[in-house]
Amino acid sequence: xxxxxxxxxxxxxxxxxxxxxxxxxxxxxxxxxxxxxxxxxxxxxxxxxxxxxxxxxxxxxxxxxxxxxxxxxxxxxxxxxxxxxxxxxxxxxxxxxxxxxxxxxxxxxxxxxxxxxxxxxxxxxxxxxxxxxxxxxxxxxxxxxxxxxxxxxxxxxxxxxxxxxxxxxxxxxxxxxxxx
Amino acid sequence: xxxxxxxxxxxxxxxxxxxxxxxxxxxxxxxxxxxxxxxxxxxxxxxxxxxxxxxxxxxxxxxxxxxxxxxxxxxxxxxxxxxxxxxxxxxxxxxxxxxxxxxxxxxxxxxxxxxxxxxxxxxxxxxxxxxxxxxxxxxxxxxxxxxxxxxxxxxxxxxxxxxxxxxxxxxxxxxxxxxxxx
Numbered sequence: 001x002x003x004x005x006x007x008x009x010x011x012x013x014x015x016x017x018x019x020x021x022x023x024x025x026x027x028x029x030x031x032x033x034x035x036x037x038x039x040x041x042x043x044x045x046x047x048x049x050x051x052x053x054x055x056x057x058x059x060x061x062x063x064x065x066x067x068x069x070x071x072x073x074x075x076x077x078x079x080x081x082x083x084x085x086x087x088x089x090x091x092x093x094x095x096x097x098x099x100x101x102x103x104x105x106x107x108x109x110x111x112x113x114x115x116x117x118x119x120x121x122x123x124x125x126x127x128x129x130x131x132x133x134x135x136x137x138x139x140x141x142x143x144x145x146x147x148x149x150x151x152x153x154x155x156x157x158x159x160x161x162x163x164x165x166x167x168x169x170x171x172x173x174x175x176x177x178x179x180x
Numbered sequence: 181x182x183x184x185x186x187x188x189x190x191x192x193x194x195x196x197x198x199x200x201x202x203x204x205x206x207x208x209x210x211x212x213x214x215x216x217x218x219x220x221x222x223x224x225x226x227x228x229x230x231x232x233x234x235x236x237x238x239x240x241x242x243x244x245x246x247x248x249x250x251x252x253x254x255x256x257x258x259x260x261x262x263x264x265x266x267x268x269x270x271x272x273x274x275x276x277x278x279x280x281x282x283x284x285x286x287x288x289x290x291x292x293x294x295x296x297x298x299x300x301x302x303x304x305x306x307x308x309x310x311x312x313x314x315x316x317x318x319x320x321x322x323x324x325x326x327x328x329x330x331x332x333x334x335x336x337x338x339x340x341x342x343x344x345x346x347x348x349x350x351x352x353x354x355x356x357x358x359x360x361x362x
Contacts, residue, residue, distance in 0.1 A: 019309075023214060105327050109239065109329060141327055142320045149316040
């Protein structure tokens with residue numbers, strides 16, 4: 001049971017977007033700009049950062065839905081390996097450096113060091129890629145808390161997440177995805 | 181010095197909204213809806229929750245700017261802001277607001293800590309679904325803003341008057357994204 005009266009048939013953030021459309025609009029628009037954009041980081045890389053941060057925050061709903069979207073682009077094995085230990089996965093050194101920044105942002109903004117930034121730049125990360133990594137990590141520290149702080153329901157069935165992810169990628173994006 | 185070249189010398193979140201206007205626009209829209217538009221919580225109380233969470237996250241820019249906005253909006257009761265930051269359980273605020281700050285504090289630490297007892301306690305002091313929803317989302321949102329502002333090491337002014345002026349602007353005009361035209 002969620003902490004407030006919402007439509008319990010809707011999972012995760014969808015129940016909250018249905019409860020309060022006024023905040024849903026900028027939240028969805030932010031997700032759209034940050035995640036569905038191939039300038040600098042690819043959409044797959046953006047979703048991978050979102051998935052990884054959600055797994056650090058142990059948010060079941062967010063890591064499953066964004067994990068399914070990331071898997072659509074990058075394959076499920078990459079997502080599983082990154083969540084296990086990204087340092088040992090087959091992603092680029094630039095992505096490893098950016099995931100290190102995302103990891104530190106999840107702990108708190110001040111944990112990002114000059115050394116992390118220099119390392120990412122040495123691996124070829126641009127200013128906008130560093131910016132987007134920090135904001136994606138920060139934004140998921142928000143989304144994860146919103147979803148779990150109100151006790152929303154996260155389904156177990158992986159097929160539900162795969163179905164919804166395909167719909168987000170191929171049809172609706174985030175701006176046009178209805179909570180229902 | 182900021183971690184990346186923001187191509188401007190304004191402080192805090194404004195420097196980031198100028199660097200990347202398309203995300204800035206949505207972040208300011210979110211702040212406006214959450215902190216200024218319709219809610220059962222007063223604008224001052226909502227700014228207080230934002231200030232309290234920013235102080236837990238030790239974000240100097242957000243703490244000082246939102247504290248200034250809260251003080252502006254509380255008028256004659258401005259002194260309660262610093263008392264809440266020092267020890268909210270013994271500050272001169274309602275039991276309802278104390279119970280909501282307890283929820284905000286848990287969301288800041290780890291949202292899964294919010295318990296049925298915390299919610300029941302808030303309801304027993306008169307909090308409704310919207311009070312609880314807005315409190316959780318304000319806390320969550322400032323866990324984002326604080327990380328964004330500090331994670332890129334944006335400029336943080338140190339003089340009190342700068343924040344006082346910001347507080348007046350935030351209180352009177354609300355949240356409008358900055359533009360390169362001034």
